[in-house]
Structures are given as structure tokens and as C-alpha cells.
Amino acid sequence: MNKQPMLLDCDTGVDDAVAILLTKHLINLELVAVTTVAGNVELEHTTENTLRVLEFAGMGHVPVYRGAAKPLFCELYTAHHVHGSNGLNNMELPPAKRQAETMPAWDAIYECAKRYAGELTIIAIGPLTNLALAIAKYKELPKLLKRIVLMGGSATGGNVTPAAEFNIYVDPEAADMVFTCGADVTMCGLDVTMASYFTEQELDELAAQGSKQAVFARDVLQNMLKFYRAYGLDGVAFHDPATVLYADNASCFQSERAGIRVETKGKLTRGKTVTDLYSDKQMEHNANIVIGVDREAFLRRVFENIAQYGR
Amino acid sequence: MSNRIPVILDGDPGHDDAIAWALAVSSELLDIRAVTSVCGNQTIEKTTYNAGRVLALIGLDVPLAMGRVKPLVADARVAPSVHGASGLDGPTLPEPKQQPVDKDACTLMAEVLEASEEPVVLVSTGPLTNVATLLLLYPQLKQKIRAIYLMGGGIRYGNWTPAAEFNILVDPEAAEVVFTSGLPITMAGLDVTERALVFPEDFARIRAVGNPVAEVVADWLDFFYDFHRNIGYAGAPVHDAVAVAALIRPEIMTMQDMYVAIETTGDYCRGMTVGDPLNIWQKPANARVILDIDREAFVDLLVEAAEYYGKGGERA
Numbered sequence: 001m002n003k004q005p006m007l008l009d010c011d012t013g014v015d016d017a018v019a020i021l022l023t024k025h026l027i028n029l030e031l032v033a034v035t036t037v038a039g040n041v042e043l044e045h046t047t048e049n050t051l052r053v054l055e056f057a058g059m060g061h062v063p064v065y066r067g068a069a070k071p072l073f074c075e076l077y078t079a080h081h082v083h084g085s086n087g088l089n090n091m092e093l094p095p096a097k098r099q100a101e102t103m104p105a106w107d108a109i110y111e112c113a114k115r116y117a118g119e120l121t122i123i124a125i126g127p128l129t130n131l132a133l134a135i136a137k138y139k140e141l142p143k144l145l146k147r148i149v150l151m152g153g154s155a156t157g158g159n160v161t162p163a164a165e166f167n168i169y170v171d172p173e174a175a176d177m178v179f180t181c182g183a184d185v186t187m188c189g190l191d192v193t194m195a196s197y198f199t200e201q202e203l204d205e206l207a208a209q210g211s212k213q214a215v216f217a218r219d220v221l222q223n224m225l226k227f228y229r230a231y232g233l234d235g236v237a238f239h240d241p242a243t244v245l246y247a248d249n250a251s252c253f254q255s256e257r258a259g260i261r262v263e264t265k266g267k268l269t270r271g272k273t274v275t276d277l278y279s280d281k282q283m284e285h286n287a288n289i290v291i292g293v294d295r296e297a298f299l300r301r302v303f304e305n306i307a308q309y310g311r
Numbered sequence: 312m313s314n315r316i317p318v319i320l321d322g323d324p325g326h327d328d329a330i331a332w333a334l335a336v337s338s339e340l341l342d343i344r345a346v347t348s349v350c351g352n353q354t355i356e357k358t359t360y361n362a363g364r365v366l367a368l369i370g371l372d373v374p375l376a377m378g379r380v381k382p383l384v385a386d387a388r389v390a391p392s393v394h395g396a397s398g399l400d401g402p403t404l405p406e407p408k409q410q411p412v413d414k415d416a417c418t419l420m421a422e423v424l425e426a427s428e429e430p431v432v433l434v435s436t437g438p439l440t441n442v443a444t445l446l447l448l449y450p451q452l453k454q455k456i457r458a459i460y461l462m463g464g465g466i467r468y469g470n471w472t473p474a475a476e477f478n479i480l481v482d483p484e485a486a487e488v489v490f491t492s493g494l495p496i497t498m499a500g501l502d503v504t505e506r507a508l509v510f511p512e513d514f515a516r517i518r519a520v521g522n523p524v525a526e527v528v529a530d531w532l533d534f535f536y537d538f539h540r541n542i543g544y545a546g547a548p549v550h551d552a553v554a555v556a557a558l559i560r561p562e563i564m565t566m567q568d569m570y571v572a573i574e575t576t577g578d579y580c581r582g583m584t585v586g587d588p589l590n591i592w593q594k595p596a597n598a599r600v601i602l603d604i605d606r607e608a609f610v611d612l613l614v615e616a617a618e619y620y621g622k623g624g625e626r627a
Contacts, residue, residue, distance in 0.1 A: 156467040162587040163580070231589050259473070266577030269474070274579040278468035280542055 003030035004146070005116040006247070007109060009067070010240070011039030011126030011167075012049040014083050014220045019125055019240035020053045021213050025308040026248040029121060033112050035065045035105035039126040039170050040079050041087035043069040046126070049087050051096035057213060057309075060097065067105030067130035071171035079166060082227050089223045091216070106134035113144040123247045124150040124178075125240040127167050132174035135181045142183035150178065151243035153260070153273030154190035155289060164271030165190050168262060172271040176262035179273075179287055186288040187260060188243040189273060192253065195293050196242035197235035200225055202299060211309035238302070245301055246290055252297035255290040259283025315342035316457070316558070317427050319420055321378075322551065323351030323437030324361040325394055326401070326535040330528055331436050331462075331551035334612070336369045337619035338559045343371060344423045344431065347416035349378040351437040351481050352390045353398025358437070361399040363407025369524060369620070376419035377411045378441045382482035390477060393538050401534035402527045417445040421452055430457035432558060435489075436551035438478050439463065443485035446492050458495040462554040464571070464584030465501030466600060475582030476501050479573065483582045487573040490584075496598040498571065499553040500584060503564065503601040507553045508546030511536065513610045517617045524620035528613075552613065557601055560612055565603040568596035 006029040010016045023031040034054065036047040047066050054062055070076045084090040101108070109130065113120050122145060124131055131148070135141055152167035152175060160166045168175045179185055198206070203225070207218035225236045246253045259276040261283065263269045276283045277291070318341045322328035335341055346366060348359040359377040366375060381387045394400065412419060420441065424431055433456060435442050442459065445452070463478035463486065471477040479486045490496065509532055518529035536547040557564060570592060574583040586600060 157586070157588065159589075159591070162585050162589070162591055163574075163583070261579055263474075263577050263580045266574045266580040266583075268572055268574045268585045269577055269580035269583060272474070272580060274473050276473045279473040280470040281472050283473060 004028055004121060005030055005032045005119055006121045006123060007033045007035065007112050009035045009037060009122060009124040009126060009130050010050060011037050011046045012053060013040035013046065013087055013126070014089050014224055015238060015240040016040065016125055017049065017053045017088060017220055018217045018238065019244045020050065021057050021217060022241050022244050022305050024057050024059055025305050029248050031059065031062050033063050033065065033108055035067050035108055035130050036100070037067040037105065037126045037130045038069050038076050039167060040083045042076070042078065045087040047100050048096065051098065051100065052093040055096050056093050056216065064100045065103055065105045065108035066100040068133060071127060071129050072132060072173045077170050082224055084223060089220045091220055105130040106137055109134040110138045110141055113141055117144050119146050121146050121247055122148045123244055124148060125243055127170040128152070128174040128178045129171045132177040135177055142181040145183045147184040147186065148178065149186045149188065149243060149247035151188050151193065151239050153187050155275045155277045155291065156191065158272065159190060161271070163269040165273070168273055169271030172262050172264045176264060179260050179262060185286070186255065186290060187273065188246055188290045192290040192293050193239040193242045194237050195295060196238045196298050197233065198238060198299070199235040203236070206303060206306060209307055213309040214306050217306060241302060242293065242298065245298065252294040252301065253290050254292035255288045257285045258287060258289045259285050260287040260289065316340060317342050317344050317429055317431040319345045319347065319423055319431055319433050321347045321349060321416070321433060321435045321437065321441050323349045323353070323358040324365050324399055325352040325358065325437070325551065326399060326531045327549045327551035328436045329365045329399060329531060330549055331555045332365055333369045333524060333528060334552050334616045335434065335555045336371050337616035340559050343373055344427065345373050345419050346371070346375045347378055347420060347441050348375070349416065349437040349441050350381060350387050351478060352394045354387065354389060355380050357398040359411055360407065361397065363409065363411070364399070364404040367405040367408045368527060374412045374419055375409060376414055376416045378416035379444060382438060382440050382485060383443060384484045385482060388481055402530035404527065416441040417448055420445045421449045424452045424455035427455060430455050432457050433459045434554055434558065435459060435461040436554055438481040439485040439489045440482045443488035446488055453492065453494060456494055458497060459489060460497045460554045460558050462499045462504065462551045464498060466584060466586035466588065467502055469583065470501055472579065472582065474580040479584055480582030483573050483575045487575055490571055490573055490597060497557050498598045498600045499557055500600065503604050504550035504553045505548045506606060507549055507604050507609050508544065508606060509549050509610055509613065510546040516614050520614065520617040520621055522621040525617035528617060553601065553604065556609060556612055563605040563608040564601050566599045566601050568599050570594040570596055571598040571600065
């Protein structure tokens with residue numbers, strides 16, 4: 001077993017669910033723990049959804065730790081209109097046979113980081129509340145991590161407001177704490193995730209693989225497909241799945257070093273990831289930002305990954 | 312005179328303002344009625360003096376008025392790293408032929424609007440302080456403003472800060488007054504102006520036109536490019552000239568109507584033009600945002616403008 005340990009922090013969520021499916025058959029990373037956070041929907045849903053999707057994917061052995069029910073300083077803002085009332089497009093997976101562990105997410109993140117000192121990759125695909133709390137509680141945490149790869153933000157425009165992307169908008173203060181924590185942080189924002197999309201036909205082709213997981217991946221994303229169509233995108237952006245595949249293997253993605261800070265005070269721009277990528281004015285370069293993808297290669301990787309669930 | 316569009320030029324010269332004004336004078340479509348200075352690239356004293364020098368160079372004999380000494384609310388900030396200590400460093404220029412009129416910029420603007428039978432286009436290539444002051448003091452004259460063409464902002468990114476472009480950053484409150492005015496706005500922001508690059512070989516084409524204005528414009532481009540080359544540009548982004556080009560040759564540009572609001576608060580985003588191309592906020596468009604330009608056609612336009620001064624500078 002030569003794979004590197006990876007902890008997934010998520011707010012499952014329809015595209016989080018597909019991201020979880022992908023974590024079973026990664027090339028370089030092994031899922032060792034999952035932490036849940038409120039975001040796309042409330043914490044009770046994201047936790048239950050995470051437990052259910054893990055069992056559905058045959059990963060019922062991976063421990064799940066419940067995290068923050070609300071952002072650090074503001075009220076929770078959810079996206080039920082994209083993810084359905086239960087967070088899984090109102091699909092009912094079989095109830096999980098187990099519950100989340102009793103240890104809170106931030107302690108689990110730290111314990112995991114200590115156990116795999118210097119080797120742990122954290123993939124965070126929801127609001128960054130849990131990570132911020134872990135950083136606040138354990139000052140040595142950033143040094144113990146190999147890297148943090150997060151889905152969130154954008155070098156240009158947003159999706160929940162014209163300036164801000166959803167995950168960062170939900171908890172801007174937490175996001176800024178993560179970007180400035182000193183760990184190796186990589187941002188997979190809308191710049192790359194909007195380019196990592198599946199058309200309706202490609203989703204059908206994926207489902208045609210025949211496994212229940214492949215069919216579920218298509219079905220759970222149907223409402224999101226409708227949502228994006230309203231914004232003129234002929235397909236559904238694989239925000240969280242793209243982030244997982246980038247973290248596993250950066251081939252087919254392009255990234256650059258950049259300065260990234262989060263606007264927490266603007267009346268129109270709260271939650272914007274401000275980057276110097278395109279501006280004359282430069283900042284301290286504290287992060288990597290993924291800015292492009294070879295979509296065909298990305299599609300192949302998703303197909304090959306999900307195909308391992310068999311028929 | 313009859314079919315020309317009446318225009319007031321408002322700017323903070325500044326190399327690219329000066330080139331924009333030279334372009335405006337060369338166009339037979341425009342009837343320039345007045346020029347007003349604003350503080351931005353340099354202090355109001357310097358930009359006003361520069362405005363007088365530019366008018367003398369390009370043979371524009373219209374009233375010139377000095378703008379406010381500082382932005383509406385913010386403190387003044389200047390850009391000597393880009394434009395030099397004078398605000399228009401580089402070639403030697405003629406001294407102004409006229410003194411500024413004894414009234415402030417927005418008063419002159421108001422008088423021109425009142426006197427004009429047809430609505431007037433305001434071309435603003437500096438911070439929007441004067442335009443906002445005009446709108447605040449003379450709201451009844453809005454109907455005399457046909458449109459505002461401005462260089463400022465950027466939907467995708469900034470320059471002076473990562474989120475904000477210089478002209479809007481200098482006076483965000485003024486920009487908010489303008490963008491909420493309901494007047495038709497055409498915005499030449501960084502999205503397009505950083506694609507309106509003039510390369511060194513283009514400077515040579517302009518210089519080769521061989522009249523005194525063409526030579527000075529080429530020298531200005533040399534000076535302006537010096538700063539930009541050092542931060543990685545392949546050419547000089549002649550930002551302000553795009554605002555004038557949008558008025559006289561819109562067919563070489565790609566534009567999108569969208570809602571644009573000004574961020575006036577924030578640790579990192581004050582002065583940002585927040586554009587909503589996806590219509591997330593579902594608000595009616597208040598600006599026509601220029602997103603792209605046929606660069607070669609833009610350069611050709613600048614060369615044509617230089618050739619106008621070869622004909623003796625007389626306006627038809």
C-alpha cells in the first residue's frame with residue numbers, strides 16, 4: 001500500500017456525493033477519514049448523506065466526524081435550490097448502518113494530521129469552517145499537513161454573487177484563515193471547475209456503465225444540470241469531483257502560484273477570493289491556483305474511475 | 312458642424328488621456344465643446360497644466376476648467392510611477408495658450424449642457440469626481456447628457472489593487488454616483504484596455520507619419536511603455552483612447568450590456584467594478600461593458616488620427 005493518506009472535508013451535496021464516489025479508486029490517495037460541515041445543506045443532512053454515500057460506495061469502514069453546524073461568524077446560507085431538500089436531489093439512498101464518530105471534526109483533523117505527520121492531504125470541498133476551527137485550536141496543524149486542496153473561490157467572477165463563489169461566501173472568515181495558515185494551499189475555484197463539466201449526454205454515457213454508482217452519479221446531478229442551463233452552461237460543473245481528481249493527480253490541470261486573500265468586509269464583494277493573478281499589483285504569493293483543465297482528459301479520468309465499480 | 316456629436320472631454324492627463332484627446336480632435340464625428348481636468352494621475356494643478364499643454368499641442372481651442380482638488384470623499388492619490396513627476400513626463404510640450412476659465416469643472420460642464428441644443432456625450436478618462444459632482448449639483452441637466460463614455464474599472468480584475476482599477480479606486484463614491492445615475496454608460500475597463508496594446512513597432516508607424524503631434528504621441532508611447540514593459544507587458548495599454556474609440560468606432564469592439572455596481576467598502580475590494588454578466592442579481596443592465604477589441608484596427612485608428620495632424624491641424 002503506497003498510497004498517501006487523504007482526509008475529505010465535505011458538505012454532501014450532490015457533487016460532493018460524486019466526489020466521494022471518486023475517492024474509492026484514486027491512483028495516489030487513500031481516503032482515511034471524512035469530516036462533515038454545514039454548507040450546501042444543514043449539518044444533519046450533510047452528515048447523514050456522507051454516511052450513506054460512503055456505504056453506497058462500499059466505504060462504510062471510513063470513519064466520519066461531524067463538524068460545524070454554522071459558519072464562524074455569520075448565519076448559515078444554504079443551496080437547497082441546487083441540492084434538493086435533503087441535499088441529494090431528494091434521492092433516498094439506503095439509511096446508513098452506523099452513525100458519525102463522537103469526536104468532533106476539528107479534533108479528528110488534528111489527530112489524523114498527527115498520525116500521518118507530514119503526509120496528510122486534506123481535500124476540502126465545502127465551507128472551510130472545520131479547517132479554520134482546527135487551525136485555531138492546534139497552532140502546529142499547518143506544519144503537520146502535506147497540503148490542503150480546496151474547492152472554492154474564483155480568480156474572476158463568482159456564482160452565488162457576481163463576486164463570490166458559494167463555499168467561500170458561506171464562511172469568508174474561515175476561508176481567509178485557511179489561505180493564510182502557512183500550509184501548502186491549492187485553490188480549485190470556478191476558473192477550473194466550471195471548465196470541468198459534463199454534458200447531459202456525457203452523464204448518460206457515464207450511467208450506461210451500468211453500476212448503481214454510475215447511475216446514481218447521473219441521477220443525483222439532474223437538478224444541478226437544470227440549474228446551470230438557466231445560466232447558459234450546457235452541462236453540469238463537476239466542482240468537487242474535479243478538485244478530488246486534481247488532488248490525486250495534477251496531470252491534465254494547469255496551475256500557478258498566486259496571492260489569494262478573502263474579502264470579508266465588502267458590501268458587494270464579501271466572500272470574494274481576491275487574487276493577483278491578472279493584476280499589475282502583486283501580493284505575497286501564499287497559494288496555488290488551478291486555472292485550467294484539459295476537459296477531454298478529465299472526462300476520461302472520471303469514466304475510468306467510476307468504471308471500477310463494475311457493472 | 313451640424314451632425315457632429317457634442318462632447319465634453321474630462322480627464323487627468325496623463326499619457327493615455329492625452330492620446331485619447333488627440334484621437335478625439337482628429338475625428339470628424341465629434342464636436343468638442345469643453346475640456347475639464349480632474350485629479351488622478353497627478354495633482355489637480357499638474358493635470359490642469361498638462362491639459363493646457365495638450366490642448367496647445369493638438370490645436371484644440373475650447374474652454375478648459377479645473378476640477379476639484381480631491382475626490383468626493385477619499386484623499387487624493389496619484390500615479391507618478393506610471394506618468395512621471397509632472398503627470399506627463401517625456402517629450403517637451405508647448406506651453407498652454409490659454410488659462411483655465413475662472414469657474415470650476417462642473418460649472419463649465421453645466422453651462423455647456425445648458426447651452427447645447429442636443430444632448431452631450433461626456434468622455435471621462437480619469438476618476439469620475441467631476442462627472443459625479445455635476446450629477447449631484449445639477450440633476451435637472453441629466454436629460455442633456457446623451458451618454459457617458461468612461462475609462463475605468465475592470466469586470467475580471469484590477470490593476471492598482473488586485474480588485475480595483477486606478478480611476479475607480481481613486482474615487483469610488485463618485486463612480487457609484489455615476490453608475491447609479493441611470494444614464495447610458497459605456498465602460499472601457501481593463502477587460503478591453505489591456506487588450507488594446509500598442510506595440511513598439513506600432514509606435515514607429517505613428518512616428519513615421521512625421522508631424523509634430525505624431526512625434527509627440529510616439530514619444531509618449533515610448534515613455535508609457537517603459538513602465539509597462541518593466542511589469543511584463545508586450546506593449547503599451549493605451550487605456551483612455553479606448554473610451555474615445557468606443558464613441559467613434561464601436562464596430563471594432565465586443566460589448567455586453569450588464570449590471571455593474573461599485574464596491575465602496577472592503578479590505579481588498581474597495582473601488583472594484585462588480586459586474587454581473589450572468590445576471591445573478593437579476594438587476595437591469597446599467598452599463599455597456601466593452602470586453603474585447605480588434606487590436607490592429609485600433610492601432611490603425613491611432614495612425615489615422617496621427618495623419619489628421621499632418622494636414623495642418625485645421626478642422627474641416
